[in-house]
Amino acid sequence: MSDSWRQPRRILMVGLGALTVFYLLAPTLVIVPMSFTEARILSFPPEGFTLDWYERMVTDRQWSTGLANSFQVALLTAILATVLGTLAALGLTRGRFLGRTAVNALVLSPLIVPVVVIAIGMFGLFVQWRIAGSLVGLVVAHTALALPFVVVAVATSLRTMDRNLELAAANLGADPRRSFQHITFPIILPGVLTGAIFSFITSWDEVVIAIFMTSARFRTLPVEMWEQVRQAVDPTVAAVSTTLLVVTTVLLVLLLVVRRQAPAQ
Amino acid sequence: MTTAGETRRRTPPSLAGKRDRWSWLVIPATVFLAAFFLVPLVAMVIRSVTDPVDAGISNYERFFSQEAYARVLVNTFWIAVLSTAACLAIGYPFAYLMSIVPGRWSGLLLIAVLLPFWSSLLVRTFAWQVLLRDTGVINRFLLDLGLIDEPLTLIRTTGGVIVGMSHILLPFMVLPIYAVMRRIDPEFGRAAANLGASPFAAFIRVFVPLSLPGVLAGCLLVFVLALGFYITPALLGGLGDQMISQLIVQQIQQRLDWGFGTAMSVVLVGITLAILFISSRAIRLQDVFGSAVED
Structure with a gap:
């Protein structure tokens, strides 16, 4: 009759699925209510409701500069990685040149090398170049880390697009630049935006490289949090965690919207 | 050799001549990664044999000789092995569920991943720290229910x-497995049933073998990533x-x-690359790492 392996014990599967979803989401979400507690220590269930810890996050000098630094680094990383990555994806999918495989491997390798090793390698040299402990050093490091995501996202949309559209544009008299501007780029734009969002998030959440690449004068939010988490923790850390999660989630929802609208054009 | 013939077939003729212009676009990213990613790693390898000045392989000897x-x-x-096993045990049934439910549901499950x-x-x-602590959520819950009298030691353990x-x-386990399962043709299941296989037999002898490439990719990815973990074991x-x-x-820090620090880094990268190299004969690495971004 119908596909035999698709008639499992339904209840078992649904139960297992619900349990796994719970396991995936619940542990992280436990932090969110804790950030509103009136108690002076992290407690669950939270007591009362207050926004004090959020106020503390944006008024305390260390936390608030960390927040601002994180935004700045993530934004600059997103811009740099998206430009470099989009160009590289175009070259890798359309170009035919000697050493293409090697370049491809180089571009993807930041995904493979353990992040602690990347951090130490970069830190060792960036100190000598005098860009360690600064905005520039961290943006450069995060861009290397984010590049693979942009390249894969853009390359995917390039590989799946219908190149006959470009051919049609050429036949209608468009020169290559016009054809790219009006045909190719709009089609791969969702891929480019995907890459941009992924690189922003990569930088926004990154902590290991940032631990090395920041200094007492220049810290990001995750590094500030890392310093706190290992000592006594007050609910501000829960507020910071919630903020980190909310920004990421909003960006991912944005991404879904971008992708939803893509095929409509 | 074959590339010229292949590209001629794939690329529309009028675009063929402009092909070479595209190649130049890889230069900025290549130079960037060479300077800021590759050079630091090479410098790290050099440092592992030149710090102290006449170190040679002494840093490596030190690492491999002390218990x-x-x-x-x-x-x-x-x-890494235990984490991979745990991920497979939870991830395989979940990926299976994702592959058999109707499209809208699998979309939601994908978002949950x-x-x-x-x-x-x-x-x-940090959330796990809050959950597992002696005064944490799980221990509070169990104490309140009266199931335990003293807090269980959950944190600062291998289990934690x-x-x-x-x-x-x-x-990282679910995504590659799901990508493979999604492409398995349901007709195979029907064929197995027509030949008299029970649903369980069809699952074990037809579906599971077909899903193995995904399992392999997922295990490889999880294992390799687990080897380099820092934050989680530290906390x-x-x-x-x-x-x-x-x-x-x-x-390095203390x-x-x-x-010595760079020598151990080289060992860690060496192990990672060796594992990837050996397994690259069985799986396409690009599929493994691409699966996280494509959907």
Whole structure:
């Protein structure tokens, strides 16, 4: 009759699925209510409701500069990685040149090398170049880390697009630049935006490289949090965690919207 | 050799001549990564044999000759193996569920996987710390229910590390397996049923073997990533659960022993690359790493 392996014990599967979803989401979400507690220590269930810890996050000098630094680094990383990555994806999918495989491997390798090793390698040299402990050093490091995501996202949309559209544009008299501007780029734009969002998030959440690449004068939010988490923790850390999660989630929802609208054009 | 013939077939004729212009576009990213990623790694390798000046392979000898370091290496592998096993046990049924439910549901399940995948590793580890502590959520809950009289030791244990790491790594297992399962033709199942196989037999003898490439890819990815974990074992593990990344950071940050720290980094990268190289004969690595971004 119908596909035999698709008639499992339904209840078992649904139960297992619900349990796994719970396991995936619940542990992280436990932090969110804790950030509103009136108690002076992290407690669950939270007591009362207050926004004090959020106020503390944006008024305390260390936390608030960390927040601002994180935004700045993530934004600059997103811009740099998206430009470099989009160009590289175009070259890798359309170009035919000697050493293409090697370049491809180089571009993807930041995904493979353990992040602690990347951090130490970069830190060792960036100190000598005098860009360690600064905005520039961290943006450069995060861009290397984010590049693979942009390249894969853009390359995917390039590989799946219908190149006959470009051919049609050429036949209608468009020169290559016009054809790219009006045909190719709009089609791969969702891929480019995907890459941009992924690189922003990569930088926004990154902590290991940032631990090395920041200094007492220049810290990001995750590094500030890392310093706190290992000592006594007050609910501000829960507020910071919630903020980190909310920004990421909003960006991912944005991404879904971008992708939803893509095929409509 | 074959490339010229192939490209001629693939590329529309009028675009063929402009093909070479595209190639130049890889230069900025290549130069960037060469300068800021490759050069630092090469410098790291050089430093591991030149710090102190006449180090030679002494830093490596030190690592491989002392039992305490060997224990950290074994421990690193052991934690990676257990995390991979835990991810497979939870991830395989979930990926299977994703592949059989109607499209709208599988989309929702995919979001449930992707949300944690992209959210902060530090926040998620911190959440586990809050859950597992002696005064944490789980112990409070069990105490309140009267199931236990004294808090269980959940944090600073190997179990704590495995729970935290497999929670973080689970999406890396689910995504490659789901990508393969989605492409398995349901007709095979019907054929098996027509030939008299019970649903269970069809699942075990037809579906599972067809899903193995995904399982292999997922296990490889999770294992390799687990080897390099730092934050999670540092926050959830005890003294006996030290992993190699923690040892590396300790040497560099506290002992300022760059020679030894970089030598261990080279060992860690070497192991990672060796595992990937060996497995690249069985699976396309690009599929493994691409699966996280494409959907």
